[in-house]
Amino acid sequence: MKAMTIPQTGEPSVLTLADVEQPTPGDHDLLIEVHAAALNPVDTKLRSGKFRAPVTFPLIPGFDVSGRVVAIGNQVTRFRPGDAVFASPSLFKPGAHAEYVLVHEDIAARKPESLSHIEAAAVPLALLTAWELLYDMADIQGGQTVLIHAAAGGVGHLAVQLAQARGGIVIGTASSEDSLALLEELRIDHATNYKTEDVHDRIMSITDGRGCDAVFDLVGAEVFKSSIPLVATRGHLGTIVGIPADADLNPLFLKSASLHAEFMGATAMAGRIPTHQGGILKQAAAMIEAGTLKPHVSKIFPLEDLAAAHELQATGTATGKLVVQIRE
Amino acid sequence: MKAMTIPQTGEPSVLTLADVEQPTPGDHDLLIEVHAAALNPVDTKLRSGKFRAPVTFPLIPGFDVSGRVVAIGNQVTRFRPGDAVFASPSLFKPGAHAEYVLVHEDIAARKPESLSHIEAAAVPLALLTAWELLYDMADIQGGQTVLIHAAAGGVGHLAVQLAQARGGIVIGTASSEDSLALLEELRIDHATNYKTEDVHDRIMSITDGRGCDAVFDLVGAEVFKSSIPLVATRGHLGTIVGIPADADLNPLFLKSASLHAEFMGATAMAGRIPTHQGGILKQAAAMIEAGTLKPHVSKIFPLEDLAAAHELQATGTATGKLVVQIRE
Secondary structure, three states, X not given: OEEEEEOOOOOHHHOEEEEOOOOOOOOOEEEEEEEEEEOOHHHHHHHHOOOOOOOOOOEXXXXXXXXXXXXXXXXXXXXXXXXXXXXXXXXXXXOOOEOEEEEEHHHEEEOOOOOOHHHHHOOHHHXXXXXXXXXXXXXXXXXXXXXXXXXXOOOHHHHHHHHHHOOOEEEEEEOOHHHHHHHHHOOOOEEEEOOOOOHHHHHHHHOOOOOEEEEEEOOOOHHXXXXXXXXXXXXEEEEOOXXXXXXXXXXXXXXXXXXXXXXXXXXXXXXXOOOHHHHHHHHHHHHHHHOOOOOOEEEEEEHHHHHHHHHHHHHOOOOOEEEEEOOO | OEEEEEOOOOOHHHOEEEEOOOOOOOOOEEEEEEEEEEOOHHHHHHHHOOOOOOOOOOEOOOOOEEEEEEEEOOOOOOOOOOOEEEEOOOOOOOOOOEOEEEEEHHHEEEOOOOOOHHHHHOOXXXXXXXXXXXXXXXXXXXXXXXXXXXXXXXXXXXHHHHHHHOOOEEEEEEOOHHHHHHHHHOOOOEEEEOOOOOHHHHHHHHOOOOOEEEEXXXXXXXXXXXXXXXXXXXXXXXXXXXXXXXXXXXXXXXXXXXXXXXXOOHHHHOOOOOOHHHHHHHHHHHHHHHOOOOOOEXXXXXXXHHHHHHHHHHHOOOOOEEEEEOOO
């Protein structure tokens, strides 16, 4: 089968289209004919050597898939050949920037019928990240003030909608015209342009000086550090990037706050199947069908142009998701 | 009225018994005739100058009270004179190492009838700390493995019982004979003597190498740092002391873990009444009456001997709680 491979770390030009053996499903695997596969920051981190978990090269990237089941393992009970499914394949196995990919049945869910494969591929990894952080870890509640940094990004625009679904008062940061337009389309309560406004002052004005019940840093480093004073007493600070070594966390103690460091690949990294993730995707699919959750795809690339997609993804400026179309 | 005062920071000898004006209740205050008032680490921190929130001297310490309501403010609706109550008075107002103390009605609860004032005074501050950390922040669940460092201490022995009430598999560290005996009396699942055993090896043996779903550091510094590798994937690390500046928190990210920094005085520090705390004490009182929660008092001091109580509290070796008896 055709697959895009990363032979070793380097610039986007290292990405190499190759002919590799089509995989054979293990007992609980689905063999999925890939229709579309989104791009995530983890793709560019793997390619550039910035991914912090151990991996071996060459590897096939691509950790979102929407497609059709074409074969199943002996023990599979939840899906049949022909089913349209979406999933986030394991970060530690061959990915979906290929004609076929294997996915354990417990991490897959039926593709929402109202979405195309292109749209469905935009959901899994980003949605799982947002869901685990906002729902499983911070457990945000109705009426809480929720600040989302990079609110129009791949994880951000789904996090905004999850916060809205819980009844949160949602504040998002963004800077580009496209991103601010997406936040308006999502009817976010407050959008702040971090390039032209003082985010701290804006937050204190919105929250009467209390700060936000939950602050989600989807950017890292300086944004993480500047988020600490924005957290309310007994609030939550979340990151999907990591905790800067030079961040002074003691203000969180005097606020009796919680810090959540979300990594959707943690269970797989520990050698286990993140079986809860199939259930999350099933719930997300129900929200999508009900019209309360909608992914935003800003650009579609053919597999051959994956390097260009990596270039754009690495700028961190794309609105919503970039998706690779593998077949019609 | 008689009150023990801290005129300025210093050794236990600075504690001065003084005659001070009896306070008058504000609109929502209860004037409580203090029968007993426990000691907490915050007392010795305030006295030694190690408390990190801003306070002004002289002050009256003592942030646990069990006693009888003798007068109420105009707007008080939940209590009447004569009621036996227990509470944790605000850290930022005159405390309970005195004949009388004021407490906002929303942070008080009826004293459990099955407890003496001495026993009831051992509960509030430590229980609120354990409850907010284990229930409100980490939200521990049945079947989870829960490690509690200093499990026989003031907060620890209540945390053990809260974890047990949720159905947790509870592991506690301790070292003294008295402390290990208390853990046995509490029927803890596993007790480990950190002076004679390798805690890391013991935890990995108990958890099949996965680590604990929740690790509560009630000690700080090196215990906090050594706790990080003991946290399971998607687990919780809690502290009631603070986050050491030199702790490497990045392993928490690769585990997708949460860090909870509990400070029961945070709401008061932000200038508001921690109204939820009265409700917590009410629930704790119900558990006490039902026999699922029981405070352990290891030593009782008269108010005049508060300096001796500070000396013992500061060693960090006392089992359960030290309580000051103000009147019979």
